[in-house]
Amino acid sequence: xxxxxxxxxxxxxxxxxxxxxxxxxxxxxxxxxxxxxxxxxxxxxxxxxxxxxxxxxxxxxxxxxxxxxxxxxxxxxxxxxxxxxxxxxxxxxxxxxxxxxxxxxxxxxxxxxxxxxxxxxxxxxxxxxxxxxxxxxxxxxxxxxxxxxxxxxxxxxxxxxxxxxxxxxxxxxxxxxxxxxxxxxxxxxxxxxxxxxxxxxxxxxxxxxxxxxxxxxxxxxxxxxxxxxxxxxxxxxxxxxxxxxxxxxxxxxxxxxxxxxxxxxxxxxxxxxxxxxxxxxxxxxxxxxxxxxxxxxxxxxxxxxxxxxxxxxxxxxxxxxxxxxxxxxxxxxxxxxxxxxxxxxxxxxxxxxxxxxxxxxxxxxxxxxxxxxxxxxxxxxxxxxxxxxxxxxxxxxxxxx
Ligand SMILES: Cc1ncc(COP(=O)(O)O)c(C=O)c1O
Ligand SMILES: Nc1c(O)cccc1C(=O)C[C@H](N)C(=O)O
Numbered sequence: 001x002x003x004x005x006x007x008x009x010x011x012x013x014x015x016x017x018x019x020x021x022x023x024x025x026x027x028x029x030x031x032x033x034x035x036x037x038x039x040x041x042x043x044x045x046x047x048x049x050x051x052x053x054x055x056x057x058x059x060x061x062x063x064x065x066x067x068x069x070x071x072x073x074x075x076x077x078x079x080x081x082x083x084x085x086x087x088x089x090x091x092x093x094x095x096x097x098x099x100x101x102x103x104x105x106x107x108x109x110x111x112x113x114x115x116x117x118x119x120x121x122x123x124x125x126x127x128x129x130x131x132x133x134x135x136x137x138x139x140x141x142x143x144x145x146x147x148x149x150x151x152x153x154x155x156x157x158x159x160x161x162x163x164x165x166x167x168x169x170x171x172x173x174x175x176x177x178x179x180x181x182x183x184x185x186x187x188x189x190x191x192x193x194x195x196x197x198x199x200x201x202x203x204x205x206x207x208x209x210x211x212x213x214x215x216x217x218x219x220x221x222x223x224x225x226x227x228x229x230x231x232x233x234x235x236x237x238x239x240x241x242x243x244x245x246x247x248x249x250x251x252x253x254x255x256x257x258x259x260x261x262x263x264x265x266x267x268x269x270x271x272x273x274x275x276x277x278x279x280x281x282x283x284x285x286x287x288x289x290x291x292x293x294x295x296x297x298x299x300x301x302x303x304x305x306x307x308x309x310x311x312x313x314x315x316x317x318x319x320x321x322x323x324x325x326x327x328x329x330x331x332x333x334x335x336x337x338x339x340x341x342x343x344x345x346x347x348x349x350x351x352x353x354x355x356x357x358x359x360x361x362x363x364x365x366x367x368x369x370x371x372x373x374x375x376x377x378x379x380x381x382x383x384x385x386x387x388x389x390x391x392x393x394x395x396x397x398x399x400x401x
Contacts, residue, residue, distance in 0.1 A: 007392055010320050014384035017316065023309055023379055029297050030230075030381040037386045037393075039365045042176075042204060042343045042376030045230030047294075054293035058286065078288050079236075079257075079279055085295040086229070086238050089303065090202065090221060091212035096246075098275045099238045099288060100257070103203060103224045104134045106239040109251040109278060110220040111142040111168060113241075114197045116250045118167035122196065123148045126161050126169040130154060132176045135201055139170055145252075155182050158190065166196035168219070173211075174204035174341035177368055179314075179334035181205065181341050188216045203227060206238075207298075207378075208342045209307040213240055220245075228342070228378055229298075231291035239278050246274055255280035297380065309379035310342035316384050317344050317375060320391030329398055333372065343376045346394075350401050357397045363390045 018024060030046045032038055038046055062070045074081070083097035090097065100106070111125060127139040129152040136152070143150035153161040155171060162169070169191045174181050184200065191198040197219040205211060207228030213221055221240040225231035241249050250271075256262045257279035260270045271277040318332055321344070331347040334340050348354060348371060355367040365375040375390060 006323050007388075010323060010388045010391070011385070014316065014388040017312065017384040021309060021383065022305055023301070024383065026297065026301070026380045027383070032381060033362075035362055037363045037390050039363065039375040039377065039382065039386065039390055041230070041378030041382070042227050042341075042374065043366055044233060045227055045294075045378060046381055047232065048230055048297045050296060051232065051290050051293045055286070055290055058289045062289075063285075075283070075285050078285065078292065079283050080276060082288055082292045082295065083238060083275065085292065085298075086206070086225070089206055089211070089229075089298065090223070090240060091210065091214055091216075092240055093214055093243075096214075096242055096275055097238050097240050098278045099225065099236050099291065100279050100283060101236060101239075101253075103201065103222050103237040104138055105253065105280070106222040106237050106278075107135055107138045107170065107199075107201065108142060109239065109253055109280075110199050110222060110241075111139060111170065112146060112252040113249050114168035114199060114220060115142065115146045115148055117197070117245070117248050122165055122167040124151055124161075124165045124167060125149070126151050126153060126158070126166055126196075128152070128155055128171045130175055130177065131170070131172055132201070132203065135170055135172065155187070158187070162191065162194045162196065164195065166191075166194055168197040168199055170199045170201065172201045172204065174208070174343075176204055177333070177345060177372055177374075179204075179340050179343040179345050179374075181209075181335075181339045183339070184211070184218070185216050188218055192217065204341050204343070207306070208310060210303040214242065218242070225291050225294075227376075229291070230294045230378075230380075232287060232294065235287045235291045235294075236284050239275075241275060241278055243274075246277065249277060251278060253280040257281050257283070301380070306379045310377055311338060311340075313377040313379060313382060313384060313387055314340060314342055314344050317377065317387040317391060320388050321346065321394070324391050324395040325398065330373070342379065343374055346373045346375075347371050348373060348398065354394070354397050354401060357400075358390075358393055361393050361397070363393045365390070 202223035
């Protein structure tokens, strides 16, 4: 590919930005093919190197050597212990985050509990019209099962549906398609002013920026751990319930994992105190302990630096796209202000074919129907040079389309 002078400038600038990057050393923590530009960590994070060694220990020594004894040697309590490692990433004091089940299952628990907690008369669930589908599907089921009404609205028009009948509002902190970041503080305050509970889906924002769940008085939060937290495919999700709500948290998946004394084999369900009551069945130990190892990468990492680098990467990539793509080739859907997560989404009529071609060239992003190219920038292992190369490859691919 012939490199235009402007492209050379971008590559030089990228190298300079990478040389000044205070987080650059963290890339060595990840097992990544140096020939691949990996920009899909917003869907599946890359594996931290230490995970493979931990899995070897878990399988050979803990499972193989200790066998059933491992349940009382740290396995049974792993959901709460791993929750404590996520707590600082979401601004939660200890005892309020548990790692268990999928995001979808945790949304179900939180929404049913929210409806049960709501005062009489509050018989509506509100969900973002542009939500990631699973949130909408689960909200629909919860409405059906509990006999409440489901309402949808765009985040900018929440006022139209928010009122004295609202029990709970469920929103995605970062829109998975456009990458827009919603103002958690302002929206939570607005929902509370209407007398309703606020539930946030943090799938695309945890590990992206500092989040203050406790400080903002958020009522419930869920998130997955296989994106920016690098827990691995299908790693269990987390659920946040603040201490003040835990006694009243009447969640519907009353499995023995959430029982006060699971090994008493009590015929009657009695919920555990604290966040443990948000558990359901047997923890998924292999995935959970892979996640525990992956989270160690975050020890000592300053989330403000992560955020600054993510904004720099996404801003720089957008600038590269503006520079190397002929005007009007692709529409940038992601906000250019700081109201964005760590992805850049571009709209192009042949997005599907273009992404397939990029992946063939070892530049891995993803495609979301019908016409969106998504590029995710995980600051722990992506650099500005990756961003420049991806934009140049994209220009080349689209020139041939
Ligand atoms: C916003 C959001 N919520 C939920 C999910 C997924 O939920 P689950 O972990 O249940 O597959 C995703 C991605 O898959 C997502 O982007
Ligand atoms: N969870 C996923 C999966 O099991 C397979 C493929 C992709 C995913 C994703 O996480 C998709 C992602 N939430 C998205 O924003 O599109």
